[in-house]
Amino acid sequence: MKKRELLQGTVSDYTYDGMGVVKVDNFTYFVRGVLLHEEIEFLILKRNKKLGYGKVERILKESEHRITPSCPYYPKCGGCHIMHMDYEAQLDFKHRIVKQNIQNIGKLDIDVRKPLASNTSHYRNKAQFPAQGHPFAMGFYRLRSNDLVDIDTCLVQSELIDTIYAELRTIKNTSFVDDVRHVLIKHAFVSGEVMVAFIMRKDHKEEIAAFMKPLLDRYPIVSLLQNINTRNDNVILGDHIDVIDGKAYIVEELDGLKFQISLHSFFQINPKQTIHLYNEAIKSANITNEDRVIDLYCGVGSITLFLARQAKHVTGVEIVAPAIENAKINQQLNQMDNVTFICSDAGTYANKIVSSKKYPDVVFVDPPRKGLDTLTIESTVKMKPRTIAYISCNPATLARDIAIYKEHGYTCEYVQPVDMFPNTYHVECVVLLQRAIS
Missing domain, CATH: 3.40.50.150 (Vaccinia Virus protein VP39)
Structure with missing residues (x-):
């Protein structure tokens, strides 16, 4: 069997990351975007001595648990992996x-x-949006890639994060856009407080303050920060933090307990x-x-x-x-x-x-x-x-x-x-x- 060859088989299992396992002539292939027991036709993308990888071309017998994902960016965006399964199938998979x-x-x-x-949508209280210029894009990376998928909305973020993010995308019209590495947003569900942090290559506090002023008037953004990161690796946050407006943290409440959340704090999402x-x-x-x-x-x-x-x-x-x-x-x-x-x-x-x-x-x-x-x-x-x-x-x-x-x-x-x-x-x-x- 050669690369780019079409094969047919039945999905017999899953890998840990939700790919379907398909065996043809006692040889194992991993295929993304398929469900257990589906009969599929797939294209061989890669094959070595032990296993191969394929891309589904046609679903010959569809699972009753297959759904049409509500997100227009799935599966290009790498943030979600099994949105083609209904929730019953997701829980069975896990x-x-x-x-x-x-x-x-x-x-x-x-x-x-x-x-x-x-709950399966709008459950996340934190989002990290990478940005790049020429042409400007902001969104999430493709799975196992540094290629950026330019998105307008994200259905798993809180609705308030999603709304603020949609307005932040107008950053492409600013003078400091080329120095934006990431925009990080945290939302405390109970208190309603929001943190917006610009992770920058250079200092642009005054320009960020001017750009964000209309948003500060409309949304409960109590912490507006600038974080300088000059590293040349995949580490998102640098050490230096400037408080542009408000305070350096937000406060969340879980089951009656209060928690102060800073930019570097880990908190369950x-x-x-x-x-x-x-x-x-x-x-x-x-x-x-x-x-x-x-x-x-x-x-x-x-x-x-x-x-x-x-x-x-x-x-x-x-x-x-x-x-x-x-x-x-x-x-x-x-x-x-x-x-x-x-x-x-x-x-x-x-x-x-x-x-x-x-x-x-x-x-x-x-x-x-x-x-x-x-x-x-x-x-x-x-x-x-x-x-x-x-x-x-x-x-x-x-x-x-x-x-x-x-x-x-x-x-x-x-x-x-x-x-x-x-x-x-x-x-x-x-x-x-x-x-x-x-």
């Missing part, structure tokens, strides 16, 4: 991927529950679903007012403060210093005196706890996509907490780490996926690991 990872990577027989569903995620984890861990809890990878302290409403004391640990500064401010905003925030590497601090022998009752971990390192796992095990609550954004590393914990005497009964990112292949999971009583 359930399937988590289950496969638990079984194939972790080699574990654990109940994987159906994902907790989310689906706030309504975040409440379900945190409450699911805390409820399952059965936190009591006698428990001492350690929250590793605590960020700006969002789940730490949720925990503090239930526990006797919570220690939040985060290696990023500005995040810890935000966390301490958030502690003050909510007047909680049973919380301590520590700026440290998670594994290093966990190892110190082992040395001190002041063991917690419960440990929460919410690591980045790479999962937990050996020191963190071994140290949390040596603490002997009755429960380790693991929140994960990567089912593959989650499955790997659960298997390691099992070797150390910690087991779990179920995995609870939570759909934080509808129309994308991403999925969060909550796992409760219980220590065997010896």
